[in-house]
Amino acid sequence: MSTSKTQSLPELPPDTKGAPAAFHSWCTDELRRRRSRDLELDVDRYRRATSVVLRRLGVTFPEDTP
């Protein structure tokens, strides 16, 4: 079953390793767990929260580049 873009996490830049990659992986699993428990989970907020941490870990997303 495909997952729509709004229900998945922001994609990491290629070759991202270390803590950001581990965090992203865990968050993806955690999102699946939370969605199974809470059908009304605010996925957008979850995505934003994930992005906040990833940016703190030094990840730069395409939209961050002027």
Place this chain on the structure above:
Amino acid sequence: MIVRRLQARNALKYEHLDLTDLPERGVILVTGPNESGKSTIGELLCLALYGRTFAVPTDRIDRVVRWNARTMELELEATGPQGHLWRIRRELDLDGEPSASLYCPATGTDVTGWQPVTDAVEELLGYGFDTFVESFYLARREIGPPTPRAETLKSMAGVLPLEHAADEVLSQVPELERRSMGLATEAEDTQRQLEAIARDDLLPPRPGIAEGELADEAKKRITELEDARSQITTRLPSLRGATERLVDLLDGAPLARWEKRVEGLDDALDDVESAMSWLGYEDVTSGTEKLSGFLDKVQDGVDGFSGLLDKAAARRKWLGSMLGEMGSEPTPGSIGDDEDELDMRRQATRSRMRLHDRLAVLSLVFAAGALALGFLPIEDLPEQARLLGRAVGTTLALSAAAFAWSRHGLSVELRDMQLEDAQLQQRRALLEADARLLEGIADRPMPDAVATLRGLSGDALSQELDAFEAGPGGRLTRPGLKEKLESAVENRMGEVEGHLAELATRISGDIDELSRIHELREAAATLAVRRADVVEHLATLELAGELAQGAARHMTHEFNNDVRQGMVRVLPSLTEGRYQYLQIDDGMSVRVFSSEKQDFVLFEEISGGTQRQIELATRIALSEAVVRGREGGPQFLFLDEPFAFFDAVRTKASMSALPRLSTLLPQVWIAAQRPPEGTTPERHFELTLKQTELMDTPGGR
């Protein structure tokens, strides 16, 4: 990363160092007395990878240059991830800037610069200097008791960045909570101000409407009032013009102009009244009522005049019919019909007269003949014939007399017809005169038209005229009407203008109040949006912190699992199977499972040498877990004096066990004062106290 070659010139103790063709697996033993340069090799590996050493502070990195030299050169060749060969070169010139390069022929990676190379190595291996020295460069200082050192273990588990991220994110929460409360207070204050100046008459309460819509509603109401005021101001001159134009007609004007100007004033009044209605003031009249009343009376008069002219038009049509005008519909009893009938009767009478004349003459002729036969002495005429002649002659003579009398009667009829014809002509003349009067009656001014209609023959339309003059229309035909009404109408118009001027003042006041309400509602809406943003941001940050902490806990758990599994394999190997695994309870008490006792024993109850073995096993298990959690591939291990408290048996056992403990840690460097007895390392470098050069040839021991 597995070291393949290490070269150095004027680095720390060494004037020249060249260790080549190093084995990828097994023990590389470095022995020698104190200060012979064993640890220096570990420091140089550290310097090559991270641009710094454990012993030399980063702000005095120039100390890595040998005491009597100006330039240090260092080159490391190592096998990295995916088995690619990497070459790291660093140069430090006391008279210039430090330089470094990192190159991988397989991937084409080429990085230059002291710090960029360090950053690239960190990214390549997945850990930085601190984790490196805690995991793979273990001197006796690091091989301490396995009491968890939180920061160190977290660094090794790779969770520190996540914890720092969580701390940073959550540190913003109190400030956001303060901002949220501040915005709530501001919103309450704004609401109080709004309640104080609420205007239900202008903006009826609408519960449940969003703040933003309320602001729009106030703005819309302001626009309505401004539009209405503008329209009233614009339309007032039109009303005055229409009023004056209507008053001008009071001198007299034809119906069409009356109707047009009445309609014009009516439209102008409608315009002003509709603009007034836009105001939505339930307690305010338009002020045009009296002017409307005047217009109604004029309208009634004009309607009456219109009705009168309709009657006149009907009369004109009737006259046309009566006169038999071209195009008119024939009507029974018309003048034409009467004339035709009279003419026919006259023709008939004349015809009968001519017939009677002929019959009389003919009767006379035959009567004369018959009488001559009866009375003249004609021979042989029988008496009976004579008598018959007399009788016939007499009868015919009497018939002739009768015809003559009848003809006289017809002559009298003909004279009556002449009289009748004269009466018809007189009647036609009257009707034609009326028809001429009614020609163009609709285009005549009202008083002229009324006077003209009065001139119709036979008091035609007199009742309608009386009714008109007695009704509203009569007022419009009175002489001097304009002078009488001009000032009165002007007064009405003045009242309207005065009323609307007062209204404009009220509108201005209301607009000011609405503007204030609009500002406050807009402020309330802005505050609501800002607060919603802050609350959302707060929730996002709290969730972000929760996720970072959750991920850190998960990674710690995974790391601990790795360490535990590593310990299960490493501990028995290093303790010759005497101890199986280690357990740290919630009170941080360390217990070890003894194969001999088949039970846990406290760490403190074990002999010092065994404790060191367990410590070393723990460290190696930790190091292995670090390698497993990263993507840097197999890693060398540098152990400085790991067997200081070991007896010969334990040392020998550990030496043989170390290279086989983990495929992730295949290359083990061991620095020791003397070579352990009975061991055979893959490579052995023996150093002396004053040795400044270490040149190793391939295959050398």
